[in-house]
Amino acid sequence: MTFEQIINDIKNKIFFPVYFLYGEEPFYIDQLTAYIEQNALDESVREFNQSIVYGRDVTPKDVIDLARRFPMMGNYQLVVVKEAQDLKTIEGLEPYLDSYLDTTILVVNYKYKKLDKRKSFYKKLSKTKNVVLFESVRLYDNKIPEWIEKTVHLLGYKIDPVASELLSEYLGNDLSTIYNELEKLIINIKAGQTVTVDDIERYIGISKDFNVFEFQNALGTKNVLKAQRIAQHFEANPKEHPLQMITIMLHNYFMKVFLYHQLKNRNSKEIAAELGLHPYFLNDYKRASANYPVQKIKTIMSQIRTLDLKSKGVGSTDGKNYGDLKELVFKILH
Structure with a gap:
């Protein structure tokens, strides 16, 4: 099931006995857990029929014992296991899948980790009827x-x-x-x-004029004055603009300009998809590719890697020296 399908089912009061929510991206797991908490039970019966526990505080047997209780004054009881990745043995929940209760809604919130799909526990989760198995994948x-x-x-x-x-x-x-x-x-x-x-x-407080996005544009259009002003702003505000973050973003930007050279004979839609860009920005990369031939980009990438190493203290006594960034700007633009 997808995130949207699960939400729609809950909106329509369609619930399943077991929700196992897992994966490296915690956002969707927490969103689904909260949505089930808010909508599974009427407020009048939550005091009697809702149990919220944390993985570090319980054993799989404790969870199974809670899940096998019957509801009081309602059709369902809700059992939520938050931070289930802290359970010593998540596989200890497997016996419950063989004989779950239809009157229990068990939500297992298992974050930051993948399940081993080779193990019997995952196979049982994926094959057991009325078990919702949802993987929350981290976005690129x-x-x-x-x-x-x-x-x-x-x-x-x-x-x-x-x-x-x-x-x-x-x-x-x-x-x-x-x-x-x-x-x-x-x-x-x-x-x-x-x-x-x-x-x-x-x-939110992000400057529309002095940010990495505008810095990239200034370099791409070879706007020397603007690029220098933004670099000076970064130097004056190091907490908001750490050198290591800037080097990563510059690397990613020039890598995309390099790839544009390889893709420029394709149609705009294909290029945007390959670069992972909104089509709105394609002209920016087209202009940058005209300003920077492939060999120049290779040199720039090497210079960015050198700055990245210096920002981490390799070959430099001061990993926070923004003078190296301004020197890089000069080399890129000339």
Whole structure:
């Protein structure tokens, strides 16, 4: 089952005896767990029929004993095992799958880990009738802007591509952090409105002018003055713009420019898909590829790797020296 299918079933009051939610991305696991908690039972019977325990505090036998109780004054009881990855032996829950109760909704919240699909426990979970087995897969970085756009749409708003890219660059791939920032953002915006970079600067605090996204654009268009001003801003605000983060993003940017050279004879849709970009940004990469031939990009990539090593203290006594970044900017642009 997909995340959306599980949510729709719950909205329609369709519940299953066992939900095993697992995977490396905790966001969807916590979202589903919370949604089941909020909707499985009427508030009047939660005191009697809802048990929430944590993996570090219980054994599999404790969980099974809770799950085999019958509900009081209601059709279901809800048993939620949070942080189930802390159970010493998750496989100890396997006997319950052989004789689960239809009157129990057991939710197992198993985060940050994959299950071994070779083991009997996974096979039993995947084959047992009325067991919802959901894997929450961590998104690749290039999928984050698309996820932001989709999430903003579900919240009843729109967001322009530059704004979603800016959020992605600065908030990384932690979906929970991004979602929390989006919730804070939309409190200040009228329903149905389009979120812009101005909104992000005003309500989240990410500068629309002095950020890595604008830094990349300045380098791509060979705007020397703008690139130097942004590098100086980074130096003045090292906590918001750590050198290691900047080098990673520059590496990713020039790698995409390099790949654009290899793909430029394909159609725009195929290029955007290969680069993991919104089509809106293709012209930026086309322009950058015209400014930077392949051999120059190879040299730049080598220089970025050198800066990355220096930022980690390799071959440098000061891993936070932004003078090396400004020197890199000069080399890239000349």
